[in-house]
Amino acid sequence: MKKIILVRHTETILLKGDSSLSSWGIKQAKEIAKFLRERKHTYDLVLTSLYKRAQETAVLINKTKNKNIISSGAFNEYLIQNDGTEVETTTMGVARAMTKIYSLFDLWENILLVAHGGINRTILRALLNLKYEKSEEYFRKFGETHVLRYDWEKGDNCWSIIDSFIPKQKKLKP
Numbered sequence: 466m467k468k469i470i471l472v473r474h475t476e477t478i479l480l481k482g483d484s485s486l487s488s489w490g491i492k493q494a495k496e497i498a499k500f501l502r503e504r505k506h507t508y509d510l511v512l513t514s515l516y517k518r519a520q521e522t523a524v525l526i527n528k529t530k531n532k533n534i535i536s537s538g539a540f541n542e543y544l545i546q547n548d549g550t551e552v553e554t555t556t557m558g559v560a561r562a563m564t565k566i567y568s569l570f571d572l573w574e575n576i577l578l579v580a581h582g583g584i585n586r587t588i589l590r591a592l593l594n595l596k597y598e599k600s601e602e603y604f605r606k607f608g609e610t611h612v613l614r615y616d617w618e619k620g621d622n623c624w625s626i627i628d629s630f631i632p633k634q635k636k637l638k639p
Contacts, residue, residue, distance in 0.1 A: 466574060466614065466615070466616035466618065466619070467570055467574055467575075467614070467615045467616070468506070468507075468508070468574065468575040468576070468612065468613065468614050468615075469566070469575075469576045469577075469578060469588075469592070469612075469613050470501065470506060470508055470575075470576070470577045470578065470610065470611075470612050470613075471578050471580070471585045471588060471589060471604075471610070471611050471612075471613065472497060472522065472523075472526070472577065472578065472579045472580075472585075472608065472609070472610045473579075473580070473581060473582050473585055473604045473606070473607060473608060473609045473610075474486075474490075474516070474518040474519045474521075474522040474579060474580070474581060474607070474608070475489075475490035475491070475493035475494045475497070475518075475522045475607045475608040475632070476489045476490035476493060476607040476608070476634075476635060477490055477518045483516050483517045483518065484517070484518060485517055485518065485521060486518060486521045486522065486525075489635045490518075490521075490522070490607065490608075491525060492632075492633075493522075493607060493608040493632035493633070494521075494522045494525035494526050494608065494632075495525060496608070496630075496632035496633065497522075497526050497608055497610055497630065497632055498525065498526045498527075498528065498529070500610065500630040500632075501526070501577075501610075502529075504612075504628055506612050506628065507575055508530070508532060508575045508576060508577035509532060509573040509574060509575045509576070510532055510533055510535065510569065510572075510573040510575075510576050510577070511523050511526075511527050511532050511533065511534040511535070511576075511577045511578075511579065512534075512535050512536075512537060512540060512565075512566075512569070512576060512577070512578045512579070512580075513534060513535075513536045513537075513540065513578070513579045513580065514536065514537070514538070514540040514541045514542070514579075514580045514581060514584070515536050515537070515538050515540075515541055516541065516542070516581070519536075519540070519579045519580055519581065520534070520536055520579075522579045522608070523577070523579040526577065526579065527577070532577075537565055538561075539561045539562050539564070539565035540562060540565070540578060540580040540581075540584055541580075541581070541584065542581045542583055542584060543558055543583050543584065555587060555597075558583075558584060558587045559587055559590075559591050562584055562587060562588050562591075563588065563591050566578070566588070581604075582604035582605065582609075583604075585603070585604045586600045586601065586603055586604050587600075589603055589604075589611065589613075592613060592624040593613075593623070593624055593625070593626070594623070606631050606634055607632070607634065608631065608632040609629075609630075609631050610629065610630040610631070610632075611626050611628075611629045612626065612627050612628040612629070613625065613626055613627065614627045
């Protein structure tokens with residue numbers, strides 16, 4: 466059996482740049498850890514992007530498990546220029562993220578990945594063979610978590626989402 470737990474980083478102090486988690490984001494990460502513990506979703510390895518917000522979220526989720534954490538540029542957000550134009554295609558994002566994931570599945574069966582909305586949607590799209598429009602429904606909220614499984618011994622012929630969780634979101638002021 467293979468399992469991958471995809472988590473979007475939790476809320477940050479600033480909306481731009483590489484910001485630390487807000488106090489609300491810290492609470493969200495603890496909610497995710499509780500969800501995983503209560504639902505008995507285990508993992509052997511934690512992966513994150515190189516961004517502080519993803520790394521801090523991963524550390525908080527992993528606090529009681531103390532599994533190895535590996536940070537990699539393979540899970541960074543899509544590269545864009547200062548004017549907002551893209552410099553990286555979806556195909557390039559799929560290649561860098563999936564190459565890293567598949568190379569690690571030879572060593573670890575269950576992986577927790579804490580990254581960003583865009584790259585998590587790309588991974589989900591690749592694993593579930595989703596159309597772009599459908600994948601855009603996922604990872605819109607801070608801390609959104611989806612647990613995917615592939616178990617050919619149980620008759621799985623493809624990856625599927627077996628569980629999901631969204632921690633409480635801060636209510637925006639009107």
